[in-house]
Amino acid sequence: MQPRLAMLIDVSAVQEALREEGIDGWLLYDFHGSNPIARTVAGLDDRGGLTTRRWYYLIPAAGEPQALVHRIERNVLDHLPGRRRVYAGREQLEAGLAGMIGGGRLAMEYSPGGAIPYVSRVDAGTVDAVRRLGATVVSSGDLVQRFEAVWDEQALALHREASAALYRIKDRAFALIAARMKADAPVGEFEVQQAMCAWFEEEGLVSDSAPVVAAQENSGNPHYLPTAASSRAIGRDEVVLLDLWGKRNAAAAVFADITWVGYTGASVPERYVS
Incomplete structure (x- = not known):
């Protein structure tokens, strides 16, 4: 039996699920392997993609996805569809994130009260940063169950x-x-x-x-x-x-x-x- 190829997320299926749930987008985030769910959904683990800088990938309920990646790892999400933003330094990171996030309800690997620690992968500081940009952060738990946890x-x-x-x-x-x-x-x-x-x-x-x-x-x-x-x-x-x-x-x-x-x-x- 041949190993499964790198997982490429079905963006249109995710967008349909977001609209069903009344969520404006799914914001995937990882730093140095801190979020294995995001890495799996983005197909990085199967590709052997080493990342040592923060990256973000936003799948909106409608429209084109957007990626925010560090300059020295600018190609890490090239296998995924959407627009690329590149940053180098904290100011460019904050500006790039602000350009991606326009408020609304965003799903992240966050669990209110730490109720489901397997889902709670995004650190509190990053959640704070997203909230400061006007977004309401909700749990991506149901999306993870649907798109990452189901066996084929x-x-x-x-x-x-x-x-x-x-x-x-x-x-x-x-x-x-x-x-x-x-x-x-x-x-x-x-x-x-x-x-x-x-x-x-x-x-x-x-x-x-x-x-x-x-x-x-x-x-x-x-x-x-x-x-x-x-x-x-x-x-x-x-x-x-x-x-x-x-x-x-x-x-x-x-x-x-x-x-x-x-x-x-x-x-x-x-x-x-x-």
Whole structure:
């Protein structure tokens, strides 16, 4: 399966959504990767676009989009439609932003009261600056849900592949523990975790963390990760928790995440069952 090409936002679809919601524009903003939502919507991540200066991209409810970019990164949004404004220095930045914003209701990656932190990506100072220019800033949460968070068929297929791989890894981990128990041989949390990491590579999965392998009292710690120093032996008649997540190494890939709990005895005690 080929990786998805850089996402080019459907401006006309966004404009239709803005009119439906009574919003005058969607103002995308990023500084040095501070707003991953804006970068994804603008197609920068898939293009490998490195940015170290502030950029803005305004999609109005009607009319031509506008971009505001720094002089040394003047081509960073060339793949998107619309007029370009270039700045160098704070005064030109403020003047360029004032030329783009004429009041009205603008959606940004902002969440009132920080209610949805995943959406709250624009810093308070930038929101203040936009408000000072006469705009009312509203949350882009519904727009993000519609245009950035919806999976396509490729993403769903990759998610299902990752999920199936995680289940195979989970089964192998429990089988490893069971085999050691039957052989009356020692086995520890860290050993099982490292075996699972190797199986991740075999399955073609990537993750931002090694899996959680937590025995008995450690299974009650939601942030526990075994290390060579902290790992404990997995004994008989103990609870063992496996928490693992990963995705295919592809641009459109979506994480899968599973958590399973096993017991190393012949039967599960009632206190755990209930």
